[in-house]
Amino acid sequence: MGFISSFRDNLGAWINKIFKKKRAKIGLYGPPNAGKTTLANRILKDWSGEEGTFGTVSPIPHETRRAMRKEGLIIKANGSTIELDIVDTPGMATKIDFKEFMAFGLSEAESKKRAKEATEGVIEAIKWLEDLDGVLLVMDSTEDPYTQVNVTVIGNMEARKLPLLIVANKMDLPNASPSKIKAAFPQHAVVAISALEGSNIDSLYQAIAAQFG
C-alpha cells in the first residue's frame, strides 16, 4: 500500500469518526459453513419486515457462491438508529477441491461445477473488501479460531482502519467455545450468538449500533 492510498484510508477513517456515519455498508465474512447466510437471513427477518431471505443454507460448504446484497435495513438499538446495506459474501477459502463436495453425495459433474463457482465466489468476496465500511466476521464457535481466513480478514480490516465485529456463532452447540475466540483476538469486540436459534441476537444488534453507527 503506497503513501497516497494510506493517506486516503486515514483521511476516510478520520472523516467517519468526525461525522459518525449513520449509514454503513457492511459485509458478512468468514470461512465456509460459519453461518453467514443464516445470520444474514436472521437480520433480514428481524428488521426488514418482509418475507424473503438472502439465500439458502446447506451443510455442504460453499452453498453461497455469489455475494447477495440488501440495502436500507434500519436497525434500532441502544437508543440509536443505523441504516445498513448488508452484503452476504461467499465463504473465504484458500483451497477448493471438488472431491470434498462428492463426499456430501453430489455427482462429479455437480461437484466440479460447484468448485468452479466457489472459486469465483471467493474472488468476489475479496473484491467486496475494497467497498465496505465495516465487517461482521462470522466464526464457528466449535472450530479453531486461528484459521488463515480469520487472520487474513482481521489483518486487512486493521490495515484499512475499518471497524470489525467478530460474531462467535453456533453458541447453541454443546462443544461451542466463544471464549477461545475472545482469547485469540482480544483486541476486537466479540459477540456470542446462535444465528439459527436467535440466542443473544439483541446483544449483536447493540454491538452493531455501537460499532458501525
Added chain:
Amino acid sequence: MILMREVHMDLISEEKMENMTSMEKIRLILDKVKKGKIVVLESGLTPDEEVRLIEMTMTEIRVDEFSGIEIESYPSKKTGSFLDKIFGKAFKGRMTVIGPANQIHTIEKDKYQISTKVSVGD
C-alpha cells in the same frame, strides 16, 4: 525397507522479499507451490498481499491439477515507526508457511506456534 521420500522446502529471507513488488512475491510463491514445494517466508506478507495471494490462487485452481494452497501465518504486527505509518507500512508480516493444499495440513495453531504435517507422494 523404509522408502524415503523427499520434501522440497524453500526458506526465503526477508532481504529477498523486501526488494520485490507484491505481484512478484505472489508469482514467486505460486510458481513454487504449484511445483509441489513448501515455501517458508521469513517476514511473511502484508494483509493486502495475503488476500491477493488467495485471489490469485482461486484463478489458478484446476480440477485434478491444483486444488489451492494451505497458508499459515501469525497475525501481522503493527510497526512503531512513524515513517512506516506515513508510507503505508504500518503492518509488518510475520513468518509464514505456504504449500500445496494436498500436501500440507495444519495440525494445530495458536498465538505462538504453528504445527503442520507434510505428506508426500499424493
